[in-house]
Amino acid sequence: MDSSSEGSFGREVAEPMLNEPQTEAVLHAQGPLLVLAGAGSGKTRVITYRVANLLAEHGVPPYRLLAVTFTNKAAAEMRQRLDRLVGPEVVRDLWVGTFHATCARLLRRYHAAVGLSRDFVIYDDSDQKAVVTRILRASGIDEKQYPPKAFLHAIHQAKQDVLLPEDLPSRTPFEKLTRQVYEAFQEKLRAANAVDFDDLILHVMRIGESRTREEGEELRRKFRHVLVDEFQDVNAAQYRLVRALVEGHHNLCVVGDDDQSIYRWRGADVRIIRGFRKDFAEAQVVKLEENYRSTGNIVRSALGVIRRSGEREPKELFTQNPNGAPVLVVATRDERDEAACVVEQIREALRRGVEPKDIAVFYRIHAQSRVLEEAMRAEGLPYQIVGGTRFFDRAEVKDVLAYLRVLANPSSDVDLLRIINVPARGIGAATVDRIAEAASRAGISVHDAVLDRLDACGLAGAASKRVAGFAAMLRSLRAVQDAGPRELAERVLEATGYAKALKDENTAEADARLENVSELLSSLEDYEDEAVAAGGTPTLQDYLERVSLESDADKLGKEGARVPMMTVHAAKGLEFTLVLLTGLEEDLFPYRSPSRERDDLEEERRLAYVAVTRAREQLVITHASTRMIFGTTRYCQPSRFLGDMPEDAVEHAVSRTLSGSMEGRVRPAMFVRETTRQVARETTREAGERYVEMDPDETWLSAGRSVEHTRFGVGKVVRLESAATPPVVIVHFAGWGEKRIVASFLKPA
DNA sequence: CAGTCATGAGTTTTT
């Protein structure tokens, strides 16, 4: 699949495996181009070849070509492939990066246009939450009634849609408060010389759309070609940014798959890719429908799931690959039994010689991972959780980074407030409040208040002395001049006593934290080496930007000998020889929140499609009859998605534990309970077993009717096999296939 | 001011 032709810049670039007109459009089209790339159709290859061709054949200078991805990992992968096609010396000048990284880079250049200084910092979720919490406290808003999360969500949502506070409705009290908090939030960020993730996009978008600023014109002329990967996931702000960038020439190539749009809740708007042809009437459209990744059975299963989706860009995924093994659907008793089955499958695969990194375990929500982890650990199988808490989100790492961020950008109040009493130096909440209040009265940052206006804070003698000590320490750290980022971090650890405080704690937990801190130091060292190798100078600010924009998934693959375990969301864009997809049960996948009842079934369906299409050779799906989740045991029915897979592509199995528990003993759970709709008379046949006798006139058993079985869940009657008493029917259950069932085990659904 | 207990809430999270 991966052409290894060693084309160097200027030489002709090998062509991807497409038919003639597709190749022509993909490689050479000017103007807008929409590539609808089905799962596994090799879209990365397409983008890579297009870029290579634009450079080699069309003479586009690398620094005038922008390729945008959504993850750092995808960007790195593209770089790597291009290295081989056109050579590293060309790739170095290319603009390849995520939306956020690209915007951060542009914003470092155009910072003045939006009133930021060059040293701006990027606030992550917890920083943002800290800001909102401070606003709520300052304005006396009850955090119980109006949780910070709600405001953050609303602000985030608004920004994705390019809405200012005054654009928001203000009918309900919450809406009124939201406007107020949003406004204060922006003010606080501005004062702290900080941006959030959305601002990175918005600021650059505003510059790009500006008719009055010369930077606007400059930005609009900057790139001759723009390519966007995973276009189904763009939001309104990102789309407007891209449109501004290509305004003069419309040389915009977007690649995506509306069936894989799974981030609507994060502002991604699948309508943008679906409406692309309306916005760019002259757009050429290429559909890539051949899947090169997976076996026939996997592709047909995926198709079965997605085909039932309502509105979608019509396409038929197909493959010429052999059918391969059927998709194995295993019914298990509970989540422990499920984990045991997963472990067994992994063992088996390892025995066959599959490498750990080519196996993956998926789940819908993180809460499922614990049991799976325990089973892996018990069996001595090495695994790696992808996602979850990022390394850079750990408290101790954030602490050290907060020190570094204050040194790089003293206006950042959130960072300063985080570290003012870490490690504990006797500066309590009351003192901190006083300082913060004095700072806000004087209209200066907390940092400046601490260093220059301490006497104006009205602190008691002891408190004042301690804060002065903190200020002196900061001053001496700021005076450090010729140290690289790593050395500076070491000095921070030393001067603040942070390392010592952890050592003195002398607990296993503290040791683990200490370990993370030294990992941070080695990350700084890696960065320095890398920067020097790239011919640049390592700077603290550059490092801080990187860590803000880096995710856990980016590191995946660096650990080769571990089985990765992740949520389905984290799996997008990845592929594995063997995929174990767990928890395919109603209410778990598709997920239904107990509180909200918003129906996001379509997105859940696309999520299932993404999960299935990750597998190259083998897909094993598990579901459990009961599951302990959030402390309560739930009874589970197989997911409707299982029923959407073609019968001939799937093989059903029952775990040993479950089949054991079904056999040879009284099965009270399987006997039907009387329902109101049933005209039935209960009689006792044998001791301990209760049957329900059916009225022979009942029509609820006719073909097509929905019936419910305590174990198999809801199914559809295929036909009545015997009208005896009780009658026997053939029923098709999602996830179980066709079953011959005595009607007394059924009730109407 | 800094630990300890109670209470409550609980998807997914490329950046």
Added chain:
DNA sequence: CTCATGACTG
């Protein structure tokens, strides 16, 4: 169940 947050107590 498990984590985070808030009130309470030395």
